[in-house]
Structures are given as C-alpha cells and as structure tokens.
Amino acid sequence: MSQRATHVDDVVLSQGGFIMKMSASSVDTPVRRDVTYYTIKPGDTVQSVAGRYGLTLDTLRWANNIADVTSVVQGQRLVVPPVNGILVKVQPNTLLSGLAIQYHVKVQDIIDFNLIRDPDHLKPGTMLMLPDGVGPSLADPGVGKKTIRSVTWSRFGQQVTNYTITYSNAPVTGSGGKFPYGYCTWWVAHKRYVPWSGNAWQWWYNAQQFGYAEGQVPMVGAIMVQGISWASPVGHVAYVESVNGDGSFTVSEMNYGGWGRVDYRTIKSTAGLDLLGFIY
Template identity: 30%
Template sequence: MKKLAFAVTAASGAAAFIANHEADASTQHTVKSGESLWSISQQYGVSIDEIKQNNNINNNIVFPGQVIEIGGSGSQGQESSSNAASGGSSHTVQSGESLNIIANKYGVSVDEIVSANNLNGYIIYPNQTLTIPGATGTGGAGGSSTETPNTNTGGSSASDANLYDWGQCTWHVFNRRAETDRPISTYWWNADHWANNAAADGYTVNNSPTAGSIMQNYEGPIGHVAYVEQVNPDGSILISEMNYNTPPGTVDYRTIPASQASSYNYIH
C-alpha cells in the first residue's frame, strides 16, 4: 500500500508539474457556467491570486463567457508593449460602461474591440482591461452599436431621466437600455406592470429572448426585471440584474437555463 501511495503521489506531482509548465506558457480559458476562480485554479495548477493578478480582477467573481489569461506572468507587460508599438492603448472598464460607450469614446468600432481582445460576446466587466486598437482619442465617431436598434425609438414613452428607485431591478434595466441606445419609459411602475405597459407603449412583448431585451416575471410581491446580456448557443441566457441575489445597487449576473428561458416575458 505504501508503494501504491507513492505512485499516486508521484503521478499527482507529475500532473501538477505539467499543468504549471503549460500555465507558464500562457493560455486563455473561457469561463463556463458553474465555474469559479477556485475550480479554474485547480484545473491549471495555479493560484487564485495569480489568475486575479494576470487579469486585473479585484474580487473573486468570474462570469460565464469571460475569457481569462492563465499563466504567462510576463504576458501583461508584453501585451502593453505590443499595444504601444501598434499605436493602440488600453482601457480599464468602469462600472456602467458598455462596449458601445467605450468604442465611441476612442473612435473605434465595437467589432474592432471584440477582435483585439478575443471576446466571445459583447459582455465586459468592471476593472477588466481592454486593448483599444488604433485609438484616436475620445469622442470619436467610429463606434457601432452592440445590438440591433429597436424599431420603437420610444417616442413620448421614453425618457432620459431615471425616476425608478435607486438600486432596484427597474433602475438597473432602465440604465442598461439607455447605455445601448434603446430607451424605455420611466413610468412603467413596478416590475409586474412592465409587460403590459410596454405593450401599450408599442414595444414588442413575447417569450423569445434576444440580446438587449428585458426579461420580466411576476416573482415576489411586485415582480422582477433583468437585462438580457446575451443568448448562448445552447439557448440559455445570461442576464444582469440588481436586488435579486444581491443588495440594491450591486449588479449581479445569472444564467437562465434554456429549459426555463421561454417561461418569462421579454420586452424588445
């Protein structure tokens, strides 16, 4: 039994050595639903702190679809040098920013930022560092929307002012729609009234989610709404929301399985 234990230990050590060797060469990992920084660190044989440092992550949260760098401690500096040489720059994502906002700021297109950073979708996260290719400064006109514009521009039903209670789910969704140039009314009242009021204002309401639509349900005493960040190939959806699993004012991300997605209303 001692020989067997030694063999297992040796094999484990060899696996750890190989994992660390591969991590030193640097690789990219796309976060899957259910994964955490801990499970990813165990998979590659690196520490959580190393992953956080290499990806400028200030907390322990990762999101499905997020691409993170594993290993290659010198990759950050090399990337910065490469960016400088190519005339690009880097940008640290601030809370509330979208790819469309950043693209407009630097005078580049959303697709250029997606390509330069090997993003798998249009989701970005606070404190994430993005490479901005060939940036021309701030306020440029080269940006493009990350989502298809809604045929309903809001008219008199849309508003620039967010009059919903701060930090609530309705407040968050109003802001996300405004960030993506798809304004909604500030007078739809509590979340359980949104589907009917949106339909009355001329918005399309159905059970088919699309990126940028509003998910609405009747959970709790006054319902709940969330913003659909992306629809995944398997039919599941990634939503952002406030005041559901987190305190008011804190954005959270959640994946709704494909089997449940069609059970909600979606405002387009």
C-alpha cells in the first residue's frame, strides 16, 4: 500500500514532541535600526506622524527638539527614530556611561541596539539610538512667553555677550528634588534628574563624582554651569533646550531675571559668561 507524502516545510517540533504549524506571527520581525525622515504634508500633525511610525509623541519631539507641537509647518522635515527612546549625536567627548545615566538606560542596551563593536571609541558625528531612554520634560515653553529684551554689551571695543531673553508668565509646578524653589538649581533639577547637591558653581565638580560626562559643547538636555561672578556669588546653572543652526543655543533657567521667574535665553556668544562648561 502506498503512503501519501507529507510536506513538513512549515511545521516545527514543539517541546512536548508535537508537530505544530508555524504561524507567520511567530517569526521574529527584524528590528528596524535605521533613522528615517518624514516631510510634513497638509493635514499632518506631530501626533499623527508619531502614530504612523508607532512612536510616542515624546520620542518624536525629543528627536526634533520640538517644544511647541503647533509650530511644525508643511514642508518641514522630521527625523524619525527607529524605536521609542532618545536619539543622540555622538560628540568628541561622548561616553556611553554618561548617556546611560542621563537618559536612564543600560549601557549594554545601547551597545546591543547600535551593534557597537568598540564602546570606548565612538565615532563623532554618528547617531546613537538609546532604546526606551527618557529625555527632558516637554512642558510647552511656548505658552505664556513674552520677549522682553535683547542684550548686547561690549568691553574694550569687543562684543562680550549677545543674547535675547524671553520671560515666561506660565505657572511652574512640579518638583525640584532637594533644591529650594525659586532658584536656578531648583529649575534644572525640575527639568532632569540631578543626584548631587550643592550651590550652582559646585555642580561642575560634583557631577564628576557621579560619573557624568562634561565638556564645552552645548547639547540638548545638558546643564550649562557658570562659575562665581560679580553677578552671582554662588554661580548659575541653566538647562539647554535647543542648539540652533546659527551656532547659538537656547537655555531655560530660573532666578536669572528674578527669584522664581523663568526665562528662555538664546546665547550667541559665551564670552564673558564665566562658563565652566556643560554637564551631559
């Protein structure tokens, strides 16, 4: 008696010894690791674009430095990360340990997702995806803002500082950790996790003790630290909101223009700021 041939191309043997038909859904989908781009079309919103790619709204805002989702216009090109989390550009002084601490991810997760072969020698200019990383608070600074003044002053005939200040009238709520409300330290600790203590100028040295990377290049989410000066005997700290195409950068801060008052300062030159640097 002849036997009917059985095709087993699409079956697997289970742990219990039973033959089971493979489901298409049981096959692992390749992880998307490439950064893509999307151009805003009529009717698009930041929320709809995020949903199109299966991303959270925060992930898309972090990747594109979007403070006000209503400011995105038709024709604008958005960076689309491969997965939820934080997309960062490697700087000459970037350390994986610093990124892991700042964005609350594991170093090994960064290495695995980005297929990094030599973690100690990152290539400046390349992009790193920090899967499930947590970025800065995204409260909309566009609400209640009012531009007050532009400041330009000179010393010995040379421009020392040039910046614009935009004061916010929006109410501030939330926590600043161990720091007292109304001061610059409270505001920065309100914007991102700060494990150390001390006056503003001491943050530069205290952050080193906690393993945070530091440098002289402004980066989104970094802490700008100014040393002791005639204007502030305890120094000053601010939070970097954006790095702009013209080389300037914008910080948010408290107690620069008055106790408990928040402003957004776009800095075109750091000369004369008694700048110690940036904590990443």
